[in-house]
Amino acid sequence: MISMDGNNWEQLSADYDLDFNWNIQFYAEETATNVSANFGGNPTHIEEGQSVHFLDASIGATAWEWEFEGGSPATSTQQSPWVTYETPGTYDVKLIAKNGNDSDTEFRADYITVNAASGGEEIEVEVIADPGTSICESGNVLLTASATGGTGNYNYTWTWNLDASVVHGSQLSVSNLIQNAEVYLKVTSGTQEYNTSISLSVIDSPPASIVGKGSPETLLICPHADLEYQWYQNNSPISGATEQFYYPGENQTLSGTYYVETKNANACSSYSENHTIGTKSLSLSYEKYMRIFPNPSSGDFTIELSSLSDLEDIEELELSIYNLAGQEIWKAQLEHHFLSQVNPPLKWQKGLYLIKLKARGTIFETQKVIIY
Known part of the structure; x- marks a missing residue:
């Protein structure tokens, strides 16, 4: 078919x-x-x-x-x-x-x-925080986990309490942290699981600001004590300018833009606002802070202090008297209330003496007195 x-x-x-x-x-x-x-x-x-x-x-x-x-x-x-x-x-x-x-x-x-599952030894995990778990405000930290034991194959999972982020891998990089955070790490190896947490704390940045003193301004002060300081002029660090104040001295070019960097004991730093001075080649006026009378003197004399409000934020302000051999023969600490007149209680020998107003190695004014 x-x-x-x-x-x-x-x-x-x-x-x-x-x-x-x-x-x-x-x-x-x-x-x-x-x-x-x-x-x-x-x-x-x-x-x-x-x-x-x-x-x-x-x-x-x-x-x-x-x-x-x-x-x-x-x-x-x-x-x-x-x-x-x-x-x-x-x-x-x-x-x-x-x-x-x-x-x-x-x-x-x-x-x-x-x-x-081969099981193996119990999982142990070490977490290293670089630079540490205490972080400067807006700072960064790198967390690195290292596991031992288990099967030798590890899965790392990072989470934290600030949001729902999940990161896999042995490292977690945290940037621009502005508040305390709790970081959680889970490590698995075979059937074993290890959990730990790391507390990150944010350290407040130190204050930083500038007050100009004098008219025209000849002294810049950071009104925040017990910090480290570095002064800048026109965006360049000023060599040796590491005190709470910056005083350029006589015959210095003051014009420019200044700011100060402050640093606290935790190495956290802040920068002040810019402070601009427009005066060039300014010489400090004679007898700005001290007037000595009588001068010359047959013995006793008076040191009259004025305009010291410019220096009220400076600690360790003192008066010193030196002979021509450079020996300091008298010194007095000046407190913040400042005496208007000082009479050095010494029996003077004839000669020329130098009187200096200074703080922490910076000399604000030097005057001469003659004893005859």
Whole structure:
């Protein structure tokens, strides 16, 4: 029998002249597909409780149907899913890649090997904070975790109490921190898990400002004591200008823009606002702070102090008297209320003496007195 359409069949002997030679060929029609299923797993050998990332490598697929023997989840329609295996053994994996009515299947027997957890020593984790866990305001810190024990393979997960950020890896970099924070670290190795927390505290920056003294200004003071100081002129550090005040002395070029950097005991620093002085080549006026009378003197004399309000923020202000040999023969500390007149209680020898008003090695004024 023969059929031309697959439905109607005829007997050759009854309906056709058998004197002819028939050449009958049969063809199997093959349906073409544009989809090719393929995948990889990373890793394929794990310990119980660990996960495998299955990566789709199919060609032409727009949908995926996975089957994971022994895995969780057991099935997935994601393109590249993560699967966790809790029980030791070897497991098959199957992927059906689809595109419309087209599909292709990739099956791999015993593709995943899951071993019992080796356990090992208990996990120990050390966290190092650079430069430390106490951070200057708007400062930075790098946290580095180092684990030992377990299986030797470690997964680090960082979180903190300020937001929902999650960071993976052995290091966490924190920048521009302006408030205290609690950082949490979880380390896993095989079936072991280690948790710890690190407290980061923010140290307030020191105050920094400038007060100009004198008219015209000849003295710059930072009104915040017990700090470290560095003065700048026109954005350049002034050599040796590391006191609470900056006094350039006579015949100095004062014009320019000044600011001071302050630093506290925790090495946190701040910068003051700019302070501009427009006077050039200013010589301090004679007898600005001291007037001596009588001068010359036959013995006793008086040192009259004035304009000392300019120096009220300076600590350790003192008067000293020197002979011509450079020996300091008298000294008096000046308190903040400042006496208007001072009478040095000495029996003077004839000669020339130098009287200096100074603080911390800086001389604000020098006067001469002659005893005859």
